[in-house]
Amino acid sequence: MTKKALSREKPILMEELDTGFKFEVTEEPGGENIKRCFACGTCTVVCPVFSVNDQYNPRKIIRMILFGLKEEVLKSNFIWLCSGCYSCYELCPRDVKITRLMAAVRNIAVREGHIPKPMELIVGLIEKFGRILEVSEFENIVRSKKGMPELDLTIPELRKVLKRTRIHDVIKSSDIDE
Amino acid sequence: MNKSEYALFLGCTVSVKGLNYELSARKVADRIGIKFVDIPEFSCCGFPLGGIHHSSAVTIAARNLALAEAQGLNIIALCSACTGHMTEVEKLFANGANAKDLKRINASLKDLGYQYNGGVKVRHFARVLYEEIGVNKLRKLITDPLTGLKIAPHYGCHYIKPSEIFDGFDDPIHPQSLDKLIEITGATPVQYRDKLQCCGGGILAIDEETPVKMVKQKLDHIKEANVDAMILVCPFCNIMYDEFQPTVESTFDVEYSIPVLYYPQLLGLAMGLDPKKDLAVKQNQVKVTPLLEKIEGLRGGK
Known part of the structure; x- marks a missing residue:
């Protein structure tokens, strides 16, 4: 992946990743299927929010969770930008159930003290x-x-x-x- | 259960902002022979807590379902988000599924006098009109057809999606229920670009700029299609397209003046109901008067 595609200012450091984060997510109601994602990008392509605000990029959020960028995800504003429309949910070829996944991640964020x-x-x-x-x-x-x-x-x-x-x-x- | 009798679930937004929706729904239901039972203890459906505390969202829905079950009634909801959330919870516990979770919820609500046994069905009002009453029966109740009117249907999201909880009553990618319901009024359903675009209302509390941009996209596409009005079936979508239409117009220096009707208001017009008295069109933000004048004109100015 190019630096631009990730659009991060700093590199991802292995030792800073929380590789257990994805298991926390799969244990949360709605997060069960996250590891099925093969990053095809259908979710982002059909997302009506992404079409006007690229801060919300479901494909990228899922990658960040799977990498283990826990703090960055849970403290972010972008996990709260899913409009809950189920467009990606209907079309995801891997049945990741992204709309429910975003709710699951929000539940974890709230528990960790990050409630808007x-x-x-x-x-x-x-x-x-x-x-x-x-x-x-x-x-x-x-x-x-x-x-x-x-x-x-x-x-x-x-x-x-x-x-x-x-x-x-x-x-x-x-x-x-x- | 009596098939034509339902508990009417209003939820939060219809109760405060959707008097025109509720009144028109009650009036057309009356014409059709659907009896609504009001349950004053009904609360918020629980949906707003789904992204905050999952078990609270489920428990609140279960309490509402238990209230309907105690009276032996299925639920008709007017709001698509209420419909979606309570249908999801209804399915979660139907036919003895997830019995352990339900037992835990019932234990927590026991001293408040509630027990849910999984026996309630939740339906959106428009779904009942389309699926249970059916277009053939509805067509017979049309006394004042709206022939010549061009109407854009807005399906929104939770009315048909996620499709796995809606028993296939409509197609989530190419839905047709609202198009058919427009057709029976004599009006013509108009196709437009990106018809299934979401209203963005779900994130209004977090970030106003994003949904306003989403609303602009939709209204642009509907304007291109040159319609007389749009119809919808959710009070949250209504906030975005009717209440926020002037905001979008001033933010982007554009003009739409597209009347936004709840479907029962359109149906009511075709049933000869009184626009002000029965359908509360004065509650609509974008003026409906020009539309009513056009209807008069199309009918030969009677």
Whole structure:
């Protein structure tokens, strides 16, 4: 592979690689098939995100994981750029299930303390409202006018559910008050 | 289970931003004879947590499924992401699969009063219209055909993909369900470049610039095809194409003015439902009035 194709400023040093990273990924739900990848590049070619932002390159991300560039992958912004469209998932000739793979890698990143702020906020919103958006009295006024049933403004039980799934074992803080 | 009775799952985005979608879906369902049961305890579907904490995402979905199961109902969802996520979880536990995982989830929800036994099916509303009601029956309910109208279908992603969880009801590479559903209204489904392009809504919270560029690509292609409107079946796609259309126009100094309708709004127009009262077209960001005027014109200005 040429230096340009890898487009890295520094060389990859064998002793800095975490060769166990790929096994962590295969043990994560969704990451099971990563080692099947033979780097054909179908995923990147059909990716609608890559077509406007080459920071997100699924083929390259998979190579980085298989090489063992653990920290670089988990701390990156690019693993959060998959739009979840399943275009690559449908066409991957090796059934790597890339959309689920990206979710698996994100789960590992979160556990290691690398959660983007907007994702942390989403957790807080679900705990507070039971939804990622707040239903206000206003919505219910409009709904009544239209003859639609009013909605419960919050689903407080979701906080209890997330307590049982121990989400705060992986997300240390939350911006939303208890 | 009563075949024409379903629990209506709204999720987060329809509840807050998709009143026009929900109202039109309720009105056309009523015409068709589909009965919706509202379950106030339904929450977020769990999808937004999939990339954060997998087991929370699955457990939240299982709780929603258990709520429907307790009433002996299958679920109709309006949002494609809700449909995709809850279908995935439904399949995970169908026919006794992954029993150990389900047992663990049930144990964690037991004191909250929930138990899921794997007996619920999740369907997108458009899928039910296409697959269970069928175009032949729907065609008979068309009283005011939209003949002469050119409509671009936007399938989005989670409505048909990953195809392995959708029982082959449509082809993930060459889908036709929405084209056929447009056809029965009397309008013409229009083909355009890169028809399956994703809206980018999934990364809006992380990076606004990227999805806005993706939306531009799509709207450019739809504009090239010279259509009267586009239709879609997901509130997240709707945010990107309807709510963000003015943003894309000002960011790139282009003009689209492409009305974006939810499919039940289009179907409702062809069923003679009232555009404002029944289909809440005033909630659509890009003005629908010129489209309604065109329909009047095509019908000979009655």
